[in-house]
Amino acid sequence: MLVSLNEILPPAQKEKYAVGLFNTVTFEMARGVIAAAEETKSPVIIGTAEVLLPFAPLEELAYLIVPMAKKASVPVAVHFDHGMTPELIVKAMKCGFSSVMYDCSLMEYEDNIASCREMAKIAHIFGASIEAELGHVGANEDGSAEGEAADSIYTDPIQAKDFAQRSNVDALAVAIGTSHGAYKSAPKLDFDRLESIAAATSVPLVLHGGSGLSDDDFKKSIQKGISKVNIFTDINNVSAQKASRAAGTNMGMTDLIPDIVEGIKQATIQKMELFGCCGRG
Numbered sequence: 421m422l423v424s425l426n427e428i429l430p431p432a433q434k435e436k437y438a439v440g441l442f443n444t445v446t447f448e449m450a451r452g453v454i455a456a457a458e459e460t461k462s463p464v465i466i467g468t469a470e471v472l473l474p475f476a477p478l479e480e481l482a483y484l485i486v487p488m489a490k491k492a493s494v495p496v497a498v499h500f501d502h503g504m505t506p507e508l509i510v511k512a513m514k515c516g517f518s519s520v521m522y523d524c525s526l527m528e529y530e531d532n533i534a535s536c537r538e539m540a541k542i543a544h545i546f547g548a549s550i551e552a553e554l555g556h557v558g559a560n561e562d563g564s565a566e567g568e569a570a571d572s573i574y575t576d577p578i579q580a581k582d583f584a585q586r587s588n589v590d591a592l593a594v595a596i597g598t599s600h601g602a603y604k605s606a607p608k609l610d611f612d613r614l615e616s617i618a619a620a621t622s623v624p625l626v627l628h629g630g631s632g633l634s635d636d637d638f639k640k641s642i643q644k645g646i647s648k649v650n651i652f653t654d655i656n657n658v659s660a661q662k663a664s665r666a667a668g669t670n671m672g673m674t675d676l677i678p679d680i681v682e683g684i685k686q687a688t689i690q691k692m693e694l695f696g697c698c699g700r701g
């Protein structure tokens with residue numbers, strides 16, 4: 421069934437497990453992730469991000485994944501991640517997305533609050549949930565040798581409390597040492613900071629840049645207050661690995677599709693077991 425983050429994250433926060441957002445830019449990815457959720461009876465979040473729209477246009481993807489979410493036997497939120505353009509965020513909700521992220525993390529603090537507060541009003545009229553980002557989770561492309569993105573700005577716990585109250589968002593992405601994309605070296609997460617943020621605010625917290633973290637990093641992050649983990653690179657790579665089997669052969673897509681879906685499903689189940697969300701759907 422199609423739900424928003426407001427049906428999925430508060431129970432996760434209370435019971436100390438996390439729910440994954442698996443961005444799904446192909447039919448095979450969406451099928452694999454939803455099959456994993458149904459098999460493990462997990463709630464799940466699927467969707468896309470503004471930066472991924474060149475690979476799967478918003479409307480067409482929505483026509484595909486919103487009905488899949490509605491038909492699923494477990495709660496599925498359809499989330500538009502890292503929306504930067506208000507028009508596209510509103511378009512996503514008009515297309516049936518049940519959740520959006522408005523990423524104003526590179527704006528000044530007060531502008532970030534004001535922009536997210538305005539978008540929260542709109543999202544709530546749609547019955548959708550909204551996520552914001554405070555601090556900034558950078559990208560690994562610019563990463564330093566320490567595995568820390570050069571443009572990351574860590575989240576301040578005191579600001580997090582104020583931000584959550586005044587912006588009225590339903591979930592908050594925090595920057596504690598992760599980065600987007602594939603890590604060049606193991607990231608060092610600031611768990612003390614995460615603990616302080618979780619103690620200061622009641623809003624469910626989100627960890628971006630989840631692909632490539634160790635099992636221990638996930639477990640500790642969830643234990644210290646993360647309720648949603650974003651995964652893309654991992655399942656994106658599984659799709660490509662499964663498809664590469666065809667190189668130099670006469671195989672067609674129909675030979676590969678079952679393998680790709682199964683690969684995505686297994687990779688997703690592995691994460692769901694780690695996040696502790698199995699049986700919670």
Ligand SMILES: [Zn+2]
Pocket residue numbers: 502557600628629650
């Ligand atoms: Zn992100």
